[in-house]
Amino acid sequence: MGLIADYHTHTKFSRHGHGKGSIEENVRSACAKGLRQIAITDHGFNQPLYGVRRKDFDRVIEEIEEMRERYPIDILVGIEANLISSKGDIDLDSNDIKKMDIVLCGFHKIVKSNSKREQFGFIFKNILCCLFHHTSKRQREKNTNAYINAMRNHDIDIITHLNHCCKVDVEKVARVAKETNTLIELNGKRLGMSDKEILKCYELGCKFVINSDAHSPKRVGECHRGLEACLRLRIPDSAVVNYNSLPTLKKDKLKKRS
Numbered sequence: 001m002g003l004i005a006d007y008h009t010h011t012k013f014s015r016h017g018h019g020k021g022s023i024e025e026n027v028r029s030a031c032a033k034g035l036r037q038i039a040i041t042d043h044g045f046n047q048p049l050y051g052v053r054r055k056d057f058d059r060v061i062e063e064i065e066e067m068r069e070r071y072p073i074d075i076l077v078g079i080e081a082n083l084i085s086s087k088g089d090i091d092l093d094s095n096d097i098k099k100m101d102i103v104l105c106g107f108h109k110i111v112k113s114n115s116k117r118e119q120f121g122f123i124f125k126n127i128l129c130c131l132f133h134h135t136s137k138r139q140r141e142k143n144t145n146a147y148i149n150a151m152r153n154h155d156i157d158i159i160t161h162l163n164h165c166c167k168v169d170v171e172k173v174a175r176v177a178k179e180t181n182t183l184i185e186l187n188g189k190r191l192g193m194s195d196k197e198i199l200k201c202y203e204l205g206c207k208f209v210i211n212s213d214a215h216s217p218k219r220v221g222e223c224h225r226g227l228e229a230c231l232r233l234r235i236p237d238s239a240v241v242n243y244n245s246l247p248t249l250k251k252d253k254l255k256k257r258s
């Protein structure tokens, strides 16, 4: 076996050429690679250039429903939401979340915040930190609290590319990821975390998910960086939820409860 699910893939609904293929092409590629589950997770609504438009989201769902009839694979409706403020706000409301099977969340640079103050103090400042490869202690604390609040206040399944362009105290974020059953992604393209930080997450009992973050169909299921990190750091298969097994997502748990 090996990796049997990819929960982070983009399609043309991530606009302006950012995502290259159709939902069907991603699904076909996942089937060809023997995956049992794939999530379609285009960029969140507050990304003015690349994000899927809220008004287009019902079309995403319709297309996925059509593909479910035609392909022998479990296809999840999802989104890669944006962290949009230092308070941990994300660009999804409770109505949006109801439509999702899976919610991913990460920090992205070209994003509209919910106030001018946050646009400058959170988004723009992190862009500067990223450009100059330096994050002040204060900014790091702000970012850490943003992730912690996001995980506590929203049903997020996966934190994507943690520490990429939004530096945090990984240990503190990992403790809350464990407490809230939030999966930490080992991204197939960019890890964001150092080996030491990944090991810290593991020692604290966090679960990882390895995803491709594919922006083209051929890259679906291609997760070399994440897989290499696990081998290098001797992280056992049992700590990776989509290696030889499939996880129970937050929506599945809710369904079981109701």
Ligand SMILES: [Zn+2]
Pocket (backbone or CB within 6 Å): 080, 106, 107, 108, 160, 161
């Ligand atoms: Zn991302």
Ligand SMILES: [Zn+2]
Pocket (backbone or CB within 6 Å): 008, 010, 080, 213
């Ligand atoms: Zn992505």
